[in-house]
Amino acid sequence: MLKKELLIGVDLGGTNVRAGAFTPGGELITANETPIDAALGPAAGLKTIEKLINQVILASGQEAAAIGIGSTGPIDRVRGLINNPYTLPGWDHVDILSPLRARYGVQVAFENDADAAALGEVWMGAGRGVSRVFMLTIGTGVGAAYIVDGAIYRGLYGEHPEGGHIPVDPLGPACYCGGNGCLESLISGPAIAERAVRLASEHSRGYLGGKLNDPQGIDAATVFAGARQGDADCLSLVHEVAATLARGLASIFMLLLPDRVLLTGGVTRSFDLFEPTFRSSLAKYNVIIPASRVDVRLAGLGQRAGIYGAARAAQQLLE
């Protein structure tokens, strides 16, 4: 008889879906991924997800004990619905849990993808071994999650912390959340690119000025490449981003006093560039809280954090 202890973790994003099969000890047996065309609608999407789950179950040669889904938000965890007109257009009030429960006859966990990724890091990645882990994802947006003693912190109505919308500059750009100068509107990839384009048009010199013939092509990576070449405008932008990140994290430190902060997402691939300014800016806050004892480091599981965390969420349903 096949052992029925396999944990399946699924990470549903706007363009890709990943799935992995794990042992109860957190060992990844097999993983797979496939593009998802959200525009084809939820029914086609569900078929893609099922196909992927079937593949990893088959490849592992065991039976699933539980399934976890980490999904791009917004989601309604309590009712098990994806409410996502943004990254999954047309997926509004979509129930993917009931069909999966019926199809596989197991419990299905459902989490926001940021929460799932942080849970994965705490289970098998860079968040192991400490009690309070805060994770910040800096990419197209800025997302946050907080894991306390191995469990996802849940706020009112089960909502998770929106660390990207901590206001850090009241005079900063307007954000879609209704605020001004949120962390996300200052340090996300698109925010960095926008300020680079502005700098380029103001100065029309240096590394950025040289890219003005194609302003659409300027992104955060352009700024980091320029900084590596020693361009003054790019370096000043990098320092600004580093100081802003420190200011945002200071609020989080003051309130939550985490043991560890994990940074992940596309922008953090260039963390070495802004790390010195970031650490010296953060050290200023060491007077009333032990900021220097908070261990800030890069996350460890990369794009697989989501499937790890979804599998761990599935396992928690069985505990």
Ligand SMILES: [Zn+2]
């Ligand atoms: Zn905001």
